[in-house]
Amino acid sequence: MYSTNEILETINMVSHQHLDVRTITLGVSLFDCITDSPRRTADKIYDKLMKKAGNLVRIGNDISGEIGVPIVNKRIAVTPVSLVAASSKGHLEIIRTLDKVADEIGIDFLGGYSALVHKAMTPYEREFLLSIPEALSTTKKICSSVNVATSKAGINMDAVKLMGQIVKDCAYLTRDQDSLACAKLVVFANAVEDNPFMAGAFLGSGEDDAVVNVGVSGPGVVKVALEQVDGDLTQVAEVIKQTAFKITRVGQLVAREAANRLGVSYGIVDLSLAPTPVVGDSVAHILEEIGLESVGACGTTATLALLNDAVKKGGIMASNHVGGLSGAFIPVSEDAGMIKAAQNGLLSLEKLEAMTAVCSVGLDMIAIPGDVSPEIISALIADEIAIGVVNTKTTAVRVIPVYGKKEGDTATFGGLLGEAPIMPINRSDPSKFVNRGGRIPAPLHSNKN
Amino acid sequence: MKAIVSVIGKDKKGIIAKVSGALYDMDVNIEDISQTILQEEYFTMIMAVEICENAPRFDVIKSELNKLGEKIGVQIQIQLKSIFDSMHNVALNMKN
Numbered sequence: 056m057y058s059t060n061e062i063l064e065t066i067n068m069v070s071h072q073h074l075d076v077r078t079i080t081l082g083v084s085l086f087d088c089i090t091d092s093p094r095r096t097a098d099k100i101y102d103k104l105m106k107k108a109g110n111l112v113r114i115g116n117d118i119s120g121e122i123g124v125p126i127v128n129k130r131i132a133v134t135p136v137s138l139v140a141a142s143s144k145g146h147l148e149i150i151r152t153l154d155k156v157a158d159e160i161g162i163d164f165l166g167g168y169s170a171l172v173h174k175a176m177t178p179y180e181r182e183f184l185l186s187i188p189e190a191l192s193t194t195k196k197i198c199s200s201v202n203v204a205t206s207k208a209g210i211n212m213d214a215v216k217l218m219g220q221i222v223k224d225c226a227y228l229t230r231d232q233d234s235l236a237c238a239k240l241v242v243f244a245n246a247v248e249d250n251p252f253m254a255g256a257f258l259g260s261g262e263d264d265a266v267v268n269v270g271v272s273g274p275g276v277v278k279v280a281l282e283q284v285d286g287d288l289t290q291v292a293e294v295i296k297q298t299a300f301k302i303t304r305v306g307q308l309v310a311r312e313a314a315n316r317l318g319v320s321y322g323i324v325d326l327s328l329a330p331t332p333v334v335g336d337s338v339a340h341i342l343e344e345i346g347l348e349s350v351g352a353c354g355t356t357a358t359l360a361l362l363n364d365a366v367k368k369g370g371i372m373a374s375n376h377v378g379g380l381s382g383a384f385i386p387v388s389e390d391a392g393m394i395k396a397a398q399n400g401l402l403s404l405e406k407l408e409a410m411t412a413v414c415s416v417g418l419d420m421i422a423i424p425g426d427v428s429p430e431i432i433s434a435l436i437a438d439e440i441a442i443g444v445v446n447t448k449t450t451a452v453r454v455i456p457v458y459g460k461k462e463g464d465t466a467t468f469g470g471l472l473g474e475a476p477i478m479p480i481n482r483s484d485p486s487k488f489v490n491r492g493g494r495i496p497a498p499l500h501s502n503k504n
Numbered sequence: 505m506k507a508i509v510s511v512i513g514k515d516k517k518g519i520i521a522k523v524s525g526a527l528y529d530m531d532v533n534i535e536d537i538s539q540t541i542l543q544e545e546y547f548t549m550i551m552a553v554e555i556c557e558n559a560p561r562f563d564v565i566k567s568e569l570n571k572l573g574e575k576i577g578v579q580i581q582i583q584l585k586s587i588f589d590s591m592h593n594v595a596l597n598m599k600n
Contacts, residue, residue: 057588059538059548061591062550063548064591065583065587066510066581117563120563121583122583123581123583123587304590305587305590305591375596
């Protein structure tokens with residue numbers, strides 16, 4: 056029997072500190088759906104997803120009710136559609152089917168309208184990338200990601216160049232929704248195959264036929280635990296570790312339980328501290344609790360490094376398989392503390408870029424003026440991707456050039472995606488660099504064999 | 505199936521009687537019980553229970569307890585014991 060304090064601690068984490076499991080993401084392989092006909096491929100995909108994931112939402116809700124912890128999202132991640140559709144060229148037919156499945160099953164998001172072009176693009180992959188704006192602007196729940204670099208292959212600058220224009224096209228096609236399509240598109244370096252988080256989730260080729268990956272949350276719990284700490288930074292790190300352990304254990308329980316009930320394998324728990332726009336669920340507020348007046352101040356990168364490391368150390372002990380992105384997230388529009396700091400001019404794009412060197416995952420949910428050129432966006436992507444490639448970590452860019460809006464305006468996306476102040480960006484022209492194209496070679500330390 | 509029932513609220517007569525009565529009616533066996541009064545007025549009761557074979561579905565038990573809580577003015581929750589095992593035990597239960 057547990058002590059009253061232990062029981063109450065768990066109950067309070069949920070009722071007062073926003074402890075939740077952010078997502079159960081069911082990865083489903085679509086390799087066995089490949090045919091040379093768009094229609095037959097789409098039909099096979101529909102049948103497989105309905106069979107494997109038809110009960111996902113009900114099972115997620117059942118587990119949530121039984122353990123008393125909210126499970127905020129139920130999602131599906133599939134094999135990158137660029138691989139599944141390579142034979143039939145039926146990507147647009149497939150995306151209509153995926154959107155229909157997402158709607159019928161009642162999930163929140165479906166990820167995997169993705170391509171892996173980190174070294175080079177086939178002609179078909181180029182055609183596929185160019186279809187992303189249409190795909191994201193004509194569907195509601197589909198998410199897309201493109202891996203443009205790895206530490207092994209270097210950076211495919213032809214793809215980076217293309218992505219600048221694709222981001223702009225996504226912004227234009229959803230101009231009446233504050234360019235919402237851009238919030239569903241991630242550009243990656245070192246993308247992982249088992250990520251449960253959107254918009255970057257897809258199921259890699261090294262994975263099982265169907266597998267449950269779970270992403271935990273809980274910045275509010277860490278913040279409240281730190282409110283009791285008077286000691287030095289070693290003690291701060293220790294309390295974060297202990298708290299991360301408990302949060303991750305909830306994810307571990309949910310992952311195993313969901314996998315059992317769905318009759319599929321259990322993959323990983325992603326240790327990420329994912330914020331929501333709700334007050335009391337902010338990563339920025341943890342850094343402020345450690346001792347910064349505002350996130351963005353000098354000291355932000357150091358406190359974030361401490362937080363990120365302690366979350367991993369506590370979480371790794373709590374779960375038998377850790378994967379995904381695993382680290383603290385810093386999506387500006389989804390974090391009340393980040394939004395406030397950006398509005399007050401205390402958090403710059405450059406500081407955010409520095410922060411991504413020590414945490415997961417990148418320049419995330421950042422709104423910039425709508426008239427920024429595609430070349431500047433490509434160069435912004437290249438900078439962030441270079442951090443990932445050189446540091447052998449995953450980095451990503453999810454940036455929204457909000458059509459028709461300028462610095463100081465606000466873009467509103469709603470729900471978990473929140474709202475973002477439009478941030479200033481350096482307008483100095485990088486076009487010559489971007490237009491050179493080609494590949495930035497892999498860094499020396501990637502040659503480990 | 506093992507679960508933890510927690511009852512939190514202002515102390516008053518008959519809380520234990522009513523909650524244990526409701527559990528008895530639903531074929532839920534109380535295995536352990538502890539009770540404290542915090543700050544001289546807040547009543548906290550924790551019960552370890554076994555949901556027996558003939559008991560209603562978990563969500564039915566949960567909603568009955570919620571209704572009872574509303575009626576007597578306390579908060580009653582029921583959660584599977586596995587959530588507390590997970591968070592407060594270092595050893596990982598591989599059967600979870």
